[in-house]
Amino acid sequence: MYNLLNVLLMAPQGGAGGQQGMGWQTMLFFGGMILVMWLFMIRPQTKKAKQQKQFIDNLKEGDKVVTIAGIHGKVKKINDNNTLAIEVGPGTVMTMERSAISMEYTANVNKATETK
Template identity: 50%
Template sequence: MFDSIFLQASTQESIMSMLPFVAMIGVFYFLIIRPQMNRQKKEKQFQSTVKKGIKVVTSSGIHGKIVEINDNDNTVTIETGAGKIKFERSAISMELSKKYNTNVKK
Protein backbone atom coordinates (compact mmCIF):
# COMPACT_ATOMS: atom_id res chain seq x y z
CA MET A 1 0.00 0.00 0.00
CA PHE A 2 2.75 2.45 0.92
CA ASP A 3 4.74 1.38 -2.13
CA SER A 4 1.99 2.51 -4.48
CA ILE A 5 1.76 5.89 -2.70
CA PHE A 6 5.53 6.44 -3.04
CA LEU A 7 5.44 5.42 -6.71
CA GLN A 8 2.66 7.89 -7.45
CA ALA A 9 4.54 10.67 -5.69
CA SER A 10 7.76 9.93 -7.56
CA THR A 11 6.05 9.92 -10.97
CA GLN A 12 4.41 13.28 -10.27
CA GLU A 13 7.77 14.71 -9.16
CA SER A 14 9.52 13.37 -12.24
CA ILE A 15 6.88 14.91 -14.51
CA MET A 16 7.23 18.25 -12.74
CA SER A 17 11.02 18.11 -13.00
CA MET A 18 10.81 17.44 -16.77
CA LEU A 19 8.47 20.39 -17.38
CA PRO A 20 11.23 23.08 -17.63
CA PHE A 21 13.10 21.00 -20.24
CA VAL A 22 9.97 20.57 -22.31
CA ALA A 23 9.33 24.33 -22.06
CA MET A 24 12.90 25.10 -23.22
CA ILE A 25 12.50 22.82 -26.24
CA GLY A 26 9.24 24.59 -27.11
CA VAL A 27 10.88 28.01 -26.82
CA PHE A 28 13.80 26.89 -29.02
CA TYR A 29 11.40 25.59 -31.65
CA PHE A 30 9.24 28.72 -31.85
CA LEU A 31 12.03 31.31 -31.53
CA ILE A 32 14.88 29.70 -33.48
CA ILE A 33 14.02 26.62 -35.56
CA ARG A 34 10.64 27.62 -37.03
CA PRO A 35 11.68 31.11 -38.24
CA GLN A 36 14.82 29.63 -39.82
CA MET A 37 12.72 27.02 -41.66
CA ASN A 38 10.43 29.78 -42.96
CA ARG A 39 13.43 31.80 -44.22
CA GLN A 40 14.84 28.77 -46.02
CA LYS A 41 11.46 28.06 -47.61
CA LYS A 42 11.15 31.65 -48.90
CA GLU A 43 14.73 31.59 -50.20
CA LYS A 44 14.13 28.32 -52.10
CA GLN A 45 10.95 29.76 -53.59
CA PHE A 46 12.81 32.91 -54.67
CA GLN A 47 15.65 30.89 -56.21
CA SER A 48 13.21 28.92 -58.33
CA THR A 49 11.50 32.07 -59.65
CA VAL A 50 14.52 34.24 -60.55
CA LYS A 51 14.31 35.98 -63.92
CA LYS A 52 16.77 37.38 -66.36
CA GLY A 53 17.57 41.05 -65.74
CA ILE A 54 16.99 41.29 -61.98
CA LYS A 55 19.71 42.50 -59.64
CA VAL A 56 20.68 39.97 -57.00
CA VAL A 57 23.12 39.31 -54.16
CA THR A 58 24.80 35.91 -53.86
CA SER A 59 25.33 34.11 -50.58
CA SER A 60 29.02 35.15 -50.75
CA GLY A 61 28.02 38.82 -51.01
CA ILE A 62 28.62 39.44 -54.71
CA HIS A 63 26.20 41.94 -56.28
CA GLY A 64 25.24 41.68 -59.92
CA LYS A 65 22.55 41.34 -62.56
CA ILE A 66 21.37 38.02 -63.98
CA VAL A 67 22.15 37.89 -67.69
CA GLU A 68 21.58 34.21 -68.42
CA ILE A 69 19.67 31.33 -66.81
CA ASN A 70 20.55 27.75 -67.71
CA ASP A 71 17.86 25.33 -66.49
CA ASN A 72 19.72 22.24 -67.72
CA ASP A 73 22.54 22.43 -65.18
CA ASN A 74 20.73 24.75 -62.73
CA THR A 75 23.15 27.65 -63.09
CA VAL A 76 22.86 31.39 -63.69
CA THR A 77 25.36 33.82 -65.17
CA ILE A 78 25.66 37.06 -63.22
CA GLU A 79 27.24 40.21 -64.60
CA THR A 80 29.29 42.01 -61.95
CA GLY A 81 31.70 44.92 -62.08
CA ALA A 82 34.52 42.45 -62.75
CA GLY A 83 32.77 40.61 -65.58
CA LYS A 84 30.40 37.69 -65.98
CA ILE A 85 30.49 34.88 -63.40
CA LYS A 86 28.61 31.58 -63.47
CA PHE A 87 26.92 30.54 -60.20
CA GLU A 88 24.72 27.72 -59.02
CA ARG A 89 21.14 28.86 -58.67
CA SER A 90 21.26 27.95 -54.97
CA ALA A 91 24.02 30.55 -54.44
CA ILE A 92 21.58 33.41 -55.07
CA SER A 93 20.60 34.82 -51.72
CA MET A 94 18.22 37.70 -52.39
CA GLU A 95 17.04 40.31 -54.86
CA LEU A 96 18.18 43.88 -54.46
CA SER A 97 15.03 45.84 -53.78
CA LYS A 98 13.99 48.72 -55.98
CA LYS A 99 13.96 51.14 -53.06
CA TYR A 100 17.75 50.95 -52.81
CA ASN A 101 18.08 51.80 -56.50
CA THR A 102 15.83 54.89 -56.27
CA ASN A 103 17.77 56.39 -53.34
CA VAL A 104 21.00 56.57 -55.34
CA LYS A 105 21.64 60.06 -56.71
CA LYS A 106 23.02 60.31 -60.23
Protein backbone atom coordinates (compact mmCIF):
# COMPACT_ATOMS: atom_id res chain seq x y z
CA MET A 1 0.00 0.00 0.00
CA TYR A 2 1.37 3.41 -0.95
CA ASN A 3 1.41 6.34 1.35
CA LEU A 4 0.61 9.81 0.02
CA LEU A 5 4.24 10.88 -0.41
CA ASN A 6 5.04 7.83 -2.51
CA VAL A 7 2.02 8.46 -4.73
CA LEU A 8 2.99 12.11 -5.32
CA LEU A 9 6.67 11.39 -5.95
CA MET A 10 6.19 8.22 -8.00
CA ALA A 11 7.04 8.43 -11.69
CA PRO A 12 4.12 7.54 -13.94
CA GLN A 13 4.18 3.99 -15.22
CA GLY A 14 3.13 3.43 -18.77
CA GLY A 15 3.59 6.12 -21.36
CA ALA A 16 1.56 9.22 -22.14
CA GLY A 17 -1.75 7.87 -20.82
CA GLY A 18 -0.27 7.35 -17.36
CA GLN A 19 1.17 10.85 -17.33
CA GLN A 20 -2.16 12.42 -18.11
CA GLY A 21 -3.93 10.43 -15.38
CA MET A 22 -1.36 11.41 -12.78
CA GLY A 23 -1.77 15.08 -13.72
CA TRP A 24 -5.48 14.94 -13.04
CA GLN A 25 -4.96 13.16 -9.73
CA THR A 26 -2.46 15.78 -8.63
CA MET A 27 -4.71 18.62 -9.71
CA LEU A 28 -7.65 17.10 -7.84
CA PHE A 29 -5.50 16.59 -4.75
CA PHE A 30 -4.28 20.20 -4.70
CA GLY A 31 -7.76 21.48 -5.51
CA GLY A 32 -9.07 19.52 -2.54
CA MET A 33 -6.36 20.94 -0.31
CA ILE A 34 -7.26 24.49 -1.34
CA LEU A 35 -10.94 23.77 -0.70
CA VAL A 36 -10.21 22.39 2.78
CA MET A 37 -8.01 25.40 3.61
CA TRP A 38 -10.76 27.76 2.49
CA LEU A 39 -13.45 25.90 4.47
CA PHE A 40 -11.53 25.60 7.73
CA MET A 41 -9.25 28.66 7.78
CA ILE A 42 -10.13 31.50 5.44
CA ARG A 43 -13.93 31.42 5.62
CA PRO A 44 -14.17 31.46 9.45
CA GLN A 45 -11.66 34.32 9.66
CA THR A 46 -13.60 36.48 7.24
CA LYS A 47 -16.85 35.65 9.04
CA LYS A 48 -15.32 36.64 12.39
CA ALA A 49 -13.90 39.86 10.92
CA LYS A 50 -17.37 40.76 9.61
CA GLN A 51 -18.89 40.15 13.04
CA GLN A 52 -16.19 42.28 14.72
CA LYS A 53 -16.82 45.14 12.27
CA GLN A 54 -20.57 44.94 12.83
CA PHE A 55 -20.03 44.90 16.61
CA ILE A 56 -17.82 48.00 16.46
CA ASP A 57 -20.25 49.82 14.16
CA ASN A 58 -23.17 49.10 16.54
CA LEU A 59 -21.48 50.51 19.65
CA LYS A 60 -23.44 53.28 21.33
CA GLU A 61 -22.97 55.58 24.30
CA GLY A 62 -23.44 53.82 27.63
CA ASP A 63 -22.27 50.38 26.43
CA LYS A 64 -19.91 48.53 28.75
CA VAL A 65 -16.85 47.42 26.79
CA VAL A 66 -13.49 45.70 27.28
CA THR A 67 -10.47 46.60 25.17
CA ILE A 68 -8.03 44.12 23.69
CA ALA A 69 -5.63 45.21 26.46
CA GLY A 70 -8.18 44.21 29.11
CA ILE A 71 -9.28 47.70 30.15
CA HIS A 72 -12.92 47.78 31.27
CA GLY A 73 -15.00 50.89 30.76
CA LYS A 74 -18.16 52.49 29.52
CA VAL A 75 -18.51 54.31 26.19
CA LYS A 76 -18.86 57.99 27.05
CA LYS A 77 -18.74 59.53 23.58
CA ILE A 78 -18.35 58.34 20.00
CA ASN A 79 -16.06 60.67 18.04
CA ASP A 80 -16.17 61.26 14.29
CA ASN A 81 -12.49 60.35 13.76
CA ASN A 82 -13.08 56.62 14.46
CA THR A 83 -12.27 56.92 18.17
CA LEU A 84 -14.25 56.44 21.36
CA ALA A 85 -14.10 58.26 24.68
CA ILE A 86 -14.25 55.52 27.32
CA GLU A 87 -14.82 56.22 31.00
CA VAL A 88 -12.65 53.78 32.95
CA GLY A 89 -13.31 55.30 36.36
CA PRO A 90 -15.25 58.18 37.87
CA GLY A 91 -13.95 61.26 36.07
CA THR A 92 -11.28 59.31 34.12
CA VAL A 93 -11.85 59.26 30.38
CA MET A 94 -9.55 57.65 27.80
CA THR A 95 -9.69 58.08 24.04
CA MET A 96 -9.23 54.84 22.11
CA GLU A 97 -9.56 53.56 18.57
CA ARG A 98 -12.73 51.64 17.82
CA SER A 99 -10.66 48.70 16.64
CA ALA A 100 -9.21 48.36 20.17
CA ILE A 101 -12.55 47.10 21.51
CA SER A 102 -12.71 43.32 21.85
CA MET A 103 -15.96 41.66 20.86
CA GLU A 104 -15.18 38.41 22.74
CA TYR A 105 -14.07 40.02 26.01
CA THR A 106 -17.01 42.41 25.97
CA ALA A 107 -19.50 39.60 25.33
CA ASN A 108 -18.02 37.49 28.15
CA VAL A 109 -18.12 40.35 30.66
CA ASN A 110 -21.67 41.36 29.69
CA LYS A 111 -22.82 37.73 29.88
CA ALA A 112 -21.27 37.34 33.34
CA THR A 113 -23.01 40.49 34.65
CA GLU A 114 -26.38 39.40 33.21
CA THR A 115 -26.27 35.99 34.94
CA LYS A 116 -25.62 37.49 38.38
